[in-house]
Amino acid sequence: MSGAGMSGVWRIPAALAVLSIFGLAAAILGDGVWDWLCWATLSVPLAVCAVKLWRQWPGRPAV
């Protein structure tokens, strides 16, 4: 379990976690641009799920 190997495992999950925390906090701090920041950042984890599912759906040609 080397440090380099594990950091590869955590790179994307950590990025999604940071975006989620920022997004959850943003809309409580203010309205207007803060709401937009919240919507944009919180959508990323959902979009990642959707894209991974779409690309690897059975029967789709490999990309």
Place this chain on the structure above:
Amino acid sequence: MTPASLRGWRLVHRWTSLICSANLLILCVTGLILVFHHEIQHLMGEELDSSYTEGQARLPLQSLVDIAQKADPALVPKMLSFDAEDKAVNYIYLGKPEESGFDLGRWVVLNGFTGANQMLKQPEETLVGFLLKLHVDLFTGFAGQMFVGVMGLLFVVSTVSGLVVYGPFMKKLAFGILRFGRGTRIGNIDLHNLFGVATLVWAFVVGLTGAILSFSPLITGYWQKTELAAMTARHPEPMTGSMVSIDRVAAAGLAAFPGKDLAFIAYPGNEYAGSRHFSVIVRGHTELTQRLLSVALVDAETGVVAEAAGTPWYMTVLMLSGPFHFGDYGGLPLQIIWALFTIVTGAVTVTGFVVWLKRPRSRSAADRNASGAKLGSKA
């Protein structure tokens, strides 16, 4: 991590998840609909009457109390509650004169501008009320609410333990790999890992705030029995004369906290007030500060503020748990995002359960899997 501690974390993840999974599915399905409760109440015609014309003056609080009391002269006002979002909606609790709690009387909802009285329907009579009751306490009252709170805590442990076992499992796998051609178990493991890790922070926050909200009767009860009780105990004078008007009390409380709005007013004799003092509880009006409460004790006979204080950190945590559980602090787009996260969390629950159902039955099969593709003891 040693193999033994990893095995321990896998056991924790398996059992916390399995125990809360049935309740979690109920919470996901009802929660998914409740995210849009305003919209549904509007569609069903179940929303409260909060209409008023622009520039119309609010009715004095005393006249609202009088309207409420007229419907049931045997009861007396005990508590006023003001909606943070909709300033036309005022709740008034009427109780038996000797009552200090909230068991024997009833809540009346009044439009603060028109005085229109609207009976609160029983929760079972409205769709949103029914779903909310199922979500909060499974129709079993306080005990059910505590049960759901414990399930929420198990869910929080399940998300954390899931994160711990994710790392070693994914060491040789690319992020987001979905091996649909490799059988039910592996396909579900991959979906569970991707969906679970991508939505982990949201699920952790919504699970934890949900558990905190479940325990809200204990948390507010603790505050009432400690800090608030100590505050009222410093002003033990009994009532001797007559009360000033509720509007003077409200004005005195608001004057102690300039720029704040009314949240609650508890009458003397109520468990949230003194023997002769009203509790006027106020909040701010931004998304953040409307969750920060402060309280002023106002002498019912003189209308003078006897003492003013903030509320302790755990009350702020409880109040802030609301928006982070309901997702109601960022408009309709955030509600939709909340609903999508709820669907993904439901998928994580189902795929995790399938992985457990399809677990290798015999020890030798588990050993083969563990030594081969490292899938043996995932769930």
